[in-house]
Amino acid sequence: VYHQAKFINSAPNLKHAPPDHGLEVAFAGRSNAGKSSALNTLTRQNALARISKTPGRTQMLNFFEITEGQRFVDLPGYGFATAPLAAIQQWRKAIEDYLNRRKSLCGIVLVMDVRHPLAEFDWQMLQWCEHAQLPAHILLTKADKLSFGAAKNALLEVQKELSGAPIPLSVQLFSSLKKNGVDEAHAALDRLFAR
Numbered sequence: 398v399y400h401q402a403k404f405i406n407s408a409p410n411l412k413h414a415p416p417d418h419g420l421e422v423a424f425a426g427r428s429n430a431g432k433s434s435a436l437n438t439l440t441r442q443n444a445l446a447r448i449s450k451t452p453g454r455t456q457m458l459n460f461f462e463i464t465e466g467q468r469f470v471d472l473p474g475y476g477f478a479t480a481p482l483a484a485i486q487q488w489r490k491a492i493e494d495y496l497n498r499r500k501s502l503c504g505i506v507l508v509m510d511v512r513h514p515l516a517e518f519d520w521q522m523l524q525w526c527e528h529a530q531l532p533a534h535i536l537l538t539k540a541d542k543l544s545f546g547a548a549k550n551a552l553l554e555v556q557k558e559l560s561g562a563p564i565p566l567s568v569q570l571f572s573s574l575k576k577n578g579v580d581e582a583h584a585a586l587d588r589l590f591a592r
């Protein structure tokens with residue numbers, strides 16, 4: 398069903414979000430982690446992420462409908478370290494509000510570059526998930542950039558770091574370039590939506 402995704406709207410804050418019914422899975426990640434490419438790959442659509450990358454929309458919550466009552470939300474990427482403090486605070490508030498208040502939110506997909514996993518933002522995101530009691534699935538993407546062995550090691554390392562986390566967590570390797578890990582990611586999405 399994931400290839401049926403259609404753009405609904407971009408919202409600067411929760412007030413402009415679609416009605417809070419049904420179930421939503423939110424995608425988060427540092428900018429350049431490969432979140433847009435992963436969304437494209439998982440939905441088999443190139444238009445989706447282009448929408449999220451439209452200037453003016455990168456700092457918004459971008460909503461997509463999968464089927465009636467099931468949505469993806471592309472959360473604004475983190476990665477404007479040089480942005481004015483006010484902009485960072487606004488970003489933080491938009492994400493925190495969304496995570497804390499959105500009733501239909503049932504899980505998070507956290508996208509990380511397999512070569513730079515568990516950066517400060519990623520830990521922050523996992524803390525927010527814990528606070529909101531949300532399950533998370535981690536995509537270690539760009540796995541094609543590492544050898545098979547190195548990618549496997551990175552996966553084991555992240556799994557080890559996160560063992561004992563107080564929320565349901567799963568981790569996998571992914572490549573948008575090679576389309577590796579798509580079935581596993583779809584199964585993880587099914588699990589998040591089934592909760």
Ligand code: GDP
Pocket residue numbers: 426427428429430431432433434435474538539540541542571572573574575
């Ligand atoms: P976003 O900012 O997190 O949405 O990241 P993008 O999806 O725009 O990807 C950032 C850069 O990484 C782009 O140049 C992509 O082509 C590249 N990229 C994304 N996913 C992959 C992948 O799986 N493999 C490789 N080799 N490059 C990727």
